[in-house]
Amino acid sequence: MRLCRLWLFSGGLFCLSLFSSAAEPRWVEVRSPNFSVITDAGAGRGRAVALHFEQMRAAFGVLMTKGNVSLPVPLQIVAFRNKKELRQVAPMFNGVPTELSGLFQTSQDRSFIMLDMSVDDPWKVVFHEYAHQLMDGNLSFHADPWFREGFAEYFSSIQVDNKEALLGKIPNDTYEILKQLGWMKVSDLLKVAQDSKTYYETGDRRSTFYAESGLLVHYLYDNDLVPKLSIYFDALQVQKKSVDDALQTAIGMNARQLDHELRGYQASHRSSHRLVKNPVAIVAAQFTVRPVSVTDARALMADIHAHSPDYKEHALAEFQEILKDEPNNAWALRGAGFAAMERRNFELATGYLRRAVELSSKDARVHLYYATLLDREDLQDEEDTDRIKQELETAIGLDPTLADAYSLLGFTQAFSGELEKGTANVQKALELAPQNERYLFNMANAYLVARRTDEAIAIFQNLAQSGDSKVAAQSSRALAQAISLKGKAPSFERIREGEAGELRQEPVGNSSAKDEQLPSRFVKGKLVSVDCSKAPHLVISVIAGKQSLRLHIQDVEYLVLIGSEKFSCDWKNKNIAVNYRERDDGNGDVVSLEMQ
Numbered sequence: 001m002r003l004c005r006l007w008l009f010s011g012g013l014f015c016l017s018l019f020s021s022a023a024e025p026r027w028v029e030v031r032s033p034n035f036s037v038i039t040d041a042g043a044g045r046g047r048a049v050a051l052h053f054e055q056m057r058a059a060f061g062v063l064m065t066k067g068n069v070s071l072p073v074p075l076q077i078v079a080f081r082n083k084k085e086l087r088q089v090a091p092m093f094n095g096v097p098t099e100l101s102g103l104f105q106t107s108q109d110r111s112f113i114m115l116d117m118s119v120d121d122p123w124k125v126v127f128h129e130y131a132h133q134l135m136d137g138n139l140s141f142h143a144d145p146w147f148r149e150g151f152a153e154y155f156s157s158i159q160v161d162n163k164e165a166l167l168g169k170i171p172n173d174t175y176e177i178l179k180q181l182g183w184m185k186v187s188d189l190l191k192v193a194q195d196s197k198t199y200y201e202t203g204d205r206r207s208t209f210y211a212e213s214g215l216l217v218h219y220l221y222d223n224d225l226v227p228k229l230s231i232y233f234d235a236l237q238v239q240k241k242s243v244d245d246a247l248q249t250a251i252g253m254n255a256r257q258l259d260h261e262l263r264g265y266q267a268s269h270r271s272s273h274r275l276v277k278n279p280v281a282i283v284a285a286q287f288t289v290r291p292v293s294v295t296d297a298r299a300l301m302a303d304i305h306a307h308s309p310d311y312k313e314h315a316l317a318e319f320q321e322i323l324k325d326e327p328n329n330a331w332a333l334r335g336a337g338f339a340a341m342e343r344r345n346f347e348l349a350t351g352y353l354r355r356a357v358e359l360s361s362k363d364a365r366v367h368l369y370y371a372t373l374l375d376r377e378d379l380q381d382e383e384d385t386d387r388i389k390q391e392l393e394t395a396i397g398l399d400p401t402l403a404d405a406y407s408l409l410g411f412t413q414a415f416s417g418e419l420e421k422g423t424a425n426v427q428k429a430l431e432l433a434p435q436n437e438r439y440l441f442n443m444a445n446a447y448l449v450a451r452r453t454d455e456a457i458a459i460f461q462n463l464a465q466s467g468d469s470k471v472a473a474q475s476s477r478a479l480a481q482a483i484s485l486k487g488k489a490p491s492f493e494r495i496r497e498g499e500a501g502e503l504r505q506e507p508v509g510n511s512s513a514k515d516e517q518l519p520s521r522f523v524k525g526k527l528v529s530v531d532c533s534k535a536p537h538l539v540i541s542v543i544a545g546k547q548s549l550r551l552h553i554q555d556v557e558y559l560v561l562i563g564s565e566k567f568s569c570d571w572k573n574k575n576i577a578v579n580y581r582e583r584d585d586g587n588g589d590v591v592s593l594e595m596q
Helices: 043-063 083-089 123-138 145-156 172-181 204-222 226-238 243-251 255-268 294-306 312-325 330-342 346-359 364-376 382-398 403-415 419-432 437-449 453-463 469-488 492-503
Strands: 006-009 012-015 027-031 036-039 075-080 102-106 111-116 164-167 274-277 288-292 520-534 537-544 547-553 560-562 574-582 588-595
Touching (some): 027 043, 027 294, 043 274, 075 083, 083 111, 083 294, 102 123, 111 123, 123 145, 172 204, 204 226, 204 255, 226 243, 243 255, 294 312, 330 346, 346 364, 403 419, 403 437, 437 469, 469 560, 520 547, 547 574
Parallel strands (some): 036 075, 560 588
Antiparallel strands (some): 006 012, 027 036, 027 288, 102 111, 164 274, 537 547
């Protein structure tokens, strides 16, 4: 087996791995109750890393008064024995890997924390980012940047040893930055938005923002005011009160008074410290250790690259090189399938992921990836939909914290007629990741299909204010459609209240009141043509796998249309997902139509 794979990166040579050829593998995985640490720095260092993260997780639970701490995206910790090895995954700048002691890398489906174990303190940077991920999985309210960054600063300053964690010590850097660079008014601090220059542009004002945000969070904890923040954000974001009025409602003072209090707090250099003892069940000596093969370690490095903007273009080739040496390596098959899917080479991805499913029946990510692949295919029939649900249910059974699996399962169920199950599963995803806007968008669309328009509108209204311009634009379009549907069509709830007799002659969605009791079917396929000769009654011709369908839209004005602002009679050869109720002749009536 070769010891090193060479690739050309931005004018320089990059070595995929620096693995030993010793008979005994020097890579090991240490597992604690909540973490996996893969390291080549020895089992002892691996246990120490796992213990640090268990302590930080417990400290977060204390700070947020939560007994059960959720992590919305699966996390893998990798502890390298030296800087040279960490450099192989470090972000690139001007064609050269950056020098750092710790790195947090996150994406939709997978997060990595990477540490250089040769330095004294690799923790601060990664704990700051780890705090953000914990907030995403546990905050029930949407926090503004000052709290998110301030809490992350507070969290990253926690000091731990083998027995306890010390919370609340204000770093000397905070005092020094505010002394040298000056202050922001609290009223300005609280108004900093995610897209503002203060937040995203490097410079003195950004440094002040981080330091002052951290100091404010220390002040709030020391004065037992953190529990009142949900009142503040509700008053600000839901009730649309001013910053001054929201502060007055929550903590009984306005921004000017809080500014005075905060400056006095800084000048006094007083802060409250608290100790958090290690949970009784967290004993490093009891963490399990297993060897990791050289090939698996190479696959891990390729997996990190597959999730990195700087290296992802080369990841598929790295996985393929590994598979030449070991064709049935489960980690490499899973990674190759993911990398091929990211390139939209679905045929190649299918081959890898099918083999991975056969070999890795207990790997939740394999089943999630395979379900995601089937969901992305252009042509999909009812059998494919059932397989998607089966794979997702398997993934959830293996990892009940896999939020992405709940969200996709719920979305698939809702659009295949299982509305109650669908909304329950998307809600479970939101319980695991309350801040995830994709899950919220899926929930709103599920409500829209169920004609629960008021609930859909409320979600779309919030998402239309998102800091993500793409989410905001999509949600604004969906909001306009939901408002239009509410104004034009009676709801299912009204029919159930006994008004069916009065409404029977009026279009309700695209089906009659009697049809509402019939099960829906769901397919993905190609919209081949549209017959608008009897508008507003339309007929669309759809090919889904080997099946040809003629689906009726009783009145296009009441169609639940997702992914487009307006229906067009000129559409041809469009990828769609359609939810319909079957007729006796094998065709059907459209309930909802999603343009893809």
